[in-house]
Amino acid sequence: MSPVLADVLTVVALTGALALVHRPLGDHMAAVYCSKKHLRVERWIYRAVGANPDTEMRWPVYLRGVLAFSAVGVLFLYLVQRVQDKLPLSLGFKPVSPDQAFNTAASFVSNTNWQSYAGETAMSHVTQTMGLAVQNFVSAAVGIAVAVALVRGFARSRTGGLGNFWADLVRGTIRILIPLSVVAAVVLIACGAIQNFGDIHTVTTLTGDKQSISPGAVASQEAIKDIGTNGGGYFNANSAHPFENPDGFTNWLEIFLLLVIPFSLPRTFATMVGSARQGYAIVAAMGVIWLAALVAVTWLEYAHPGTASQLAGGSMEGKEQRFGEGNSSLFAVSTTMTSTGSVDSFHDSFQGLSGGVLLLGMMLGEIAPGGVGSGLYGMLVMAVIAVFIAGLMVGRTPEYLGKKIGSREIKLAACYILITPALVLTGTALAMALGKGVPSMTNHGAHGFSEVLYAYTSASNNNGSAFAGFGADTTYHNTMLGLCMLLGRFLPMVFVLALAGSLAEQKPIPATAGTLRTEKPLFTGLLVGAIVIITGLTFFPALALGPLAEGLAS
Template identity: 50%
Template sequence: MTLQGWILILGFVAILLVLAKPIGAWLFTLYEGRRTPLHIVLGPVERGLYKLAGVEPVQEQGWRRYALHMLLFNVALMTFTYAVLRLQGVLPGNPQGLAGLSPHLAFNTAVSFATNTNWQSYGGEGTMSNLSQMLGLTIHNFLSAATGIALAFALFRGFARREASTVGNFWADVTRITLYLLLPLCVALTLFYIASGVPQTLAGVVDVTTLEGARQSILLGPVASQEAIKMLGTNGGGFFNANSAHPFENPTALTNLVQMLSIFVVGVGLTWCFGKAVGNTRQGWAILSAMAILFLAGVTVTYAQEAAGNPILHQLDIAGGNMEGKEVRFGIAASALFSVVTTAASCGAVNAMHDSFTPLGGMIPLFNIQLGEVVIGGVGAGIYGFLLFAILAVFVAGLMVGRTPEYVGKKIEAREVKLAVLAIAVLPLMILGLTALSSVLEQGLAGPLNKGPHGFSEILYAFTSAVGNNGSAFAGLTANTPYYNGLLGVAMWIGRFFVIVPMLAIAGSLAAKIYTPESAGSFPTTGGLWVGLLVGIILILGGLTFMPGLALGPIADHLAMIRGQLF
């Protein structure tokens, strides 16, 4: 590890802390449905969309209606994308003449982008036409991200409202978030990427002459615009197969820093927005503090392991850290930081190959996803996942002091605890169950490139990423098969919506409750003790649930590495 690397890491955290309040304040304006300076230009567009869709934005919905509209919206978008991908070969905007996708790959991809996972069983530049990238995929990058933030708003209202029967209007939330947050920020980011050398064109290929005199075809496309929403919306699906390791997606150290900030900025802002919504911004800062502790711990382990390198190579007199699978223009520190950022959030973009990390260096990104990506988290999904853990934490605190637990003025009773456990249990049930199945079936064992613990890690990472709606991978797994495309598609759908529905039920239950003022017997939820309890609950639950799987995969792989054993 170097001083320069730590300056990058700590500087990144400092910038995020500075951005938390201004981004949170803008999100709070949208949460309340107030007018913004952008309404002068975009207000007529918003009203036109409501009129076209027959939506009355002031008519609020209960949690069941909110959930139903959200599900129908996502099913419709998924079906539309499936059709675009299957018909790609006969649709315009296809300068390379690419054929339509197979049924299982189109299904996997449509579910992947509808669930904000952006898992890619395909090579982007060699599989997707420009039309498919823009109409079939980028539209999801906006709307699945907006859906996640809207769901966070609904949960915030559950905590903030008193004796209410509604949690907002899904259509109004999604429209405002898209128009007044995602769209303007993406325009600015797109211009920045274009100025930095990222292509933005409808051309498919440009032929060049290399220094050796040979002819080479370089693939192009509308990359900058997709890159902007890919990061800001924590989507992660790359225009190119190499994702943000590709120089056309991420050409410089500055674009790399901006991409990492884009992944985290909305999640950080949502913590402040939550505190403001419940009338106490210290609640938001307490959540962000717990997230920051977990994040810095993960970065420290990953950076240390990658900087230490591989002892087997050291015995061959090849000194230095582990640069396998990393870009020289970024180096070890920036690659390690990026890997933790993209898995602490539900992004999945990569600027280095996680499959080539050291075993424990690769374990931290894997464990981040297994925790539910609540360490900062993706757009909306991180904060509402973290609040589910907060409900369990106050329940544990209530058992300690012998009284009904409270959180931000709401009694946490049996219904909320059961729903929180139901939502959290989806991850281990699906991740461990499908990993076990694929570790014994012939179709599953045909996927991993490696044998032994690392091959098991490739399978475990794939289902962890799918259920966690992350999208990154240990790329040694061959996933473009009917078995993996089908099973991963089902895992992505369950991992997204089987968590969301119980969470919305909690929002509806909390909104109907009365406000309970703090008293001398209340457990404080803004100080160091609370932050420590949150961190402890998250790590204990994650460790108890996933440690056996990690022991069979990356931990066994690490022990084999230090013994000099190769598979």
């Protein structure tokens, strides 16, 4: 079988599996967040934190819950890293430095999972499991909770209540993320991923050198890192490491896991607003952008000129030989478009233009299909923008799902889409202007600039992947990237929840002959066009200095 045909069949199998679970998983998640019953273990948790899960929260109260819980998470994870040498199962590792501990705490609480360290030589068993793995669960649950709050804003009327943050957080963790992760972890263990709390082993290699091999509870963390679109690997090589990703099947499985919830949440949205077609329109827009990026990256990697590329059947530098060019491109596109950051190849080795497509995937806001929760609420905000543009074209007051999109709603949506570009461009500009970017570059010229741009794009959009050549472990970058992660995660949530509250207070408007049919392919095309044009106008100058310049010069 030719490599290209094998790649096509892999994508077909992946899309088929995602289509198969789209409806049942989406409906299950809708049932979880609409249920009035509480499991016994959930009641114990509510009593422990002093929360009443039946109390409806207005958006400022819901937001305070999100911010307070996340702030405690940052402080707790920072503390665990600073005292890990005094905790059990320390493996002899020293405390993490203050700037790196802040960066890591901000990273995992914000669902970014950017790593400026090598996990197998820096983090103890307790830090990995009690600290990082726990945040993988709850940070993902926070993202879903905010998305569900926005959906309730569309579904409800004449009320300020958006549900209860503590109930949404606990249910998302207990009823969705933990069951899926348990099943995935068992499958990964059966396929060869390791799961233990052993000591570091020192072995003699074939050349006579000594090498240390780190153990760990890898399979369990691997499962939630993908399902929760987190991305932080147990090892520095991430999913290119055979202990995390043993073979071709597990590589396919991990891609499926990082896409499964984001591609199923539009069904949850559709069920909660009572219109299946609205969900299909959203998931179709996600799928079109994802597929277009996949085709572009794969073609650019296979078609790169040069003798080495021709002999290898593609550009194999930085790619894992077990997976090949197609699977590496599939993983790279899926991870940069889902706020995951998990990698099975090094994006720094992708060609100029294909690396630019990966950058663009993050710059779009990671909404195709996006991170767990954040992809859906990002896409719905873009839908509000698209409806507003359509209303301007025909001179009619824009409306979406029976709700007017007035000046307040469009201001909130505009503030949402301006936050991450401001962080990305300001962070990149400061790094270059202050002389902090150049020393961290492995390469110079356009590719070196792309390394810096990629780092601040990844942090501000809460992705977590990196151009591996960028030396991020400095006090400046640990601090600045940590701030970008926190601001890029929680400032958008402020505007999302404010938008949800504004929508929930409105009286529904009946559809008329002039109402834009937002479940039709025409609206899906308008939505995709608005996303691409808005992002292109914002980031094209920066892309022109980096990946476009590199690609056109090669």
